[in-house]
Amino acid sequence: MKTPRGAAPEPGRPIDFVRNARLALGDPFLRAALRATMVRFRDRQAAVIAEVPEWQALRDYACAVKRHTLGRLDQYLEQLEAQVALRGGHVHWARDGAEAAGIIARLARGRRVVKSKSMTSEEIGLNEALASAGCEVTETDLGEYLLQLAGEAPSHLIAPIVHRSKEFIAALLSAAAGRPLPAEPERLTAVARELLRRRFLEAEVGITGANFLVAETGTVVLVENEGNIRLTTTIPRVHIALAGVEKVIPRLADLAVFLTLLPRAATGQRMSSYVSLLTGPRRSGERDGPEEFHLVLVDNGRTAVHGDETMREVLACIRCGACLDVCPVFERVGGHAYGSVYSGPIGAVLTPLLQGLTVAGDLPFASSLCGACGEVCPVKIDLPRLLLELRARVVRSRGAPLGERLFLRAWTWVMGSAVRLTLAGSLVRLARGLVGPRPRWLPAPLSRWIAFRDLPPAAPAAFRRGRRR
């Protein structure tokens, strides 16, 4: 059986979540690893969030800043562009992923590239474009580097290789280092560091994403733990930052709130190891930094989402991954089951919006609507509501499977009158009495209930029987 682990999403092909989920559920290692990691993440997050008495106020503030910015996005993007240019950087606008990848490939053509973790670069298929342009690309985030060695896609926003064991990683690094290595995380990290250091020293171009873009000063803000972003943005002669247009925030002063929220929500840390505020290329008299700085701003469907009043708030996402960590569905199936770059609750909303309902119409339904994602989101995106809105759009535009449609039509027709409900209820109770708690057969979709659960006991009569007002 082929597991879905590691499978990179295929753009344009409809995502079969049910099939992917089934494959993932049949993978005991994946289930155990995900459960352990997610519970650890959740516990750490809960502990450091509880330390901040004003947490809810900070969420409100962050949400307000994002809302305000999205309400005047053009204005702030123009200000950002002007500020970056003023400080000697170049701004490039890309309408879609191909255009963004093309711009970066042109800038980096034939050179040695080091890259830090960027989901946006996954979204636009950057590595393929760079390979075609003759670049030698090295991912420098440890997890991403290992995935690159394995030829796999990340499965979590923050912990991209959560789906693999240390034995698997030891085998990867042994092959890369040309000597057998024990499955000891510290040793393996040391070896990876040694392999990556060489790449850093040879690199001519550094490519990063961006956590925030500050309009007021033209600053790119990058948050990390490993120090690889520091090296990526200081050693190579050229730094290219890639970001979706929604990453802009108005002022440096707003960062304080975001930098309190992000690490706590993302990794359960009070503060990340490094925060880099990069404003333009190296100025005369400065000792480090790139000679050339490019900011590539990509739309790739974001403007359409921005124009969609009902959905706009999803653009407030700061990619912390907290909604993945608390999601009981994500915990069972992992990131690859979503068949797209963004997974978990945020992926279930964002992917259908960016790739269309034909491709990703399954995803909004892949949730029990428990609401844990909305409760944890540091920028208060109402993910459960957005999932519901998308479901309605899928049903309107694509319809639903016949069995499901008939079931719900029948249900709502019955519930349209008390008389019908009384009759149908009697039939249901009668049928339940006849078939017992574990019938061998029921019509779909009810057959899916009895595959795993008994039917509820038969009630003798309805509550309403014999009542008058």
Next chain:
Amino acid sequence: MRAALFVTCLVDQLFPRTGRAAEDLLRHLGVTVEFPPGQTCCGQVAFNDGFWSEARPLARRLLGVFDHADAVVAPSASCVAMIREFYPILLRDDPARAAQAREVGRRTYELTEFLVDVLGVVAVGAHFPHRVAYHPACHGLRLLGLREQPLRLLRHVRELDLRPLVGAEECCGFGGMFALKFAELSAAMLETKLRAIEASGAEFVTATDVSCLMHIDGGLRRRRSAVGTIPIAEILAAR
């Protein structure tokens, strides 16, 4: 104090005992209880699955039935959440109806919420000499903010031994149509919940939502577990 009882379609047809328990309890606390017979279903099954056009007539119907009630009380958190949180969204293209939904929503309560927040009662005189684990059903917990009310009521039940439940706030995997459409996934979520329930040492697991309990109960029976389920209304009405 007068209240209209919204028993919900599931309680009405499959768990009538829960409806009677809610009614007895309210009467015992001096509430005049009405049962408007025109009530059927709040429509959340259809709404949650994206069938908004099918859910709308049910929403309009229910609002009509409960339009004049001083208070609407239901022994089911998710149906209350549907009325209070989602009717205004479902009916947003019809401003008059949406306003009516907000109005009715303000007067609609889940049973334990009504007891604690409106009547100001935490000791209802119940007696239930058993070990009980409480599962905070998702919609009650996160949409209605039912955190303390059910627990305070349970702590005042004589001889009830409340057992902590590991991972209590994790979903049991029901989710309406989700349980049917993504059955394996839903069952995997249920599995975690069942293990936690069995590890708690409880004889019964209770909740503010009969639909989640129906799911948990189906799983427990399938495992031939000794643990039973009981809606919180029935514990609070136990004498």
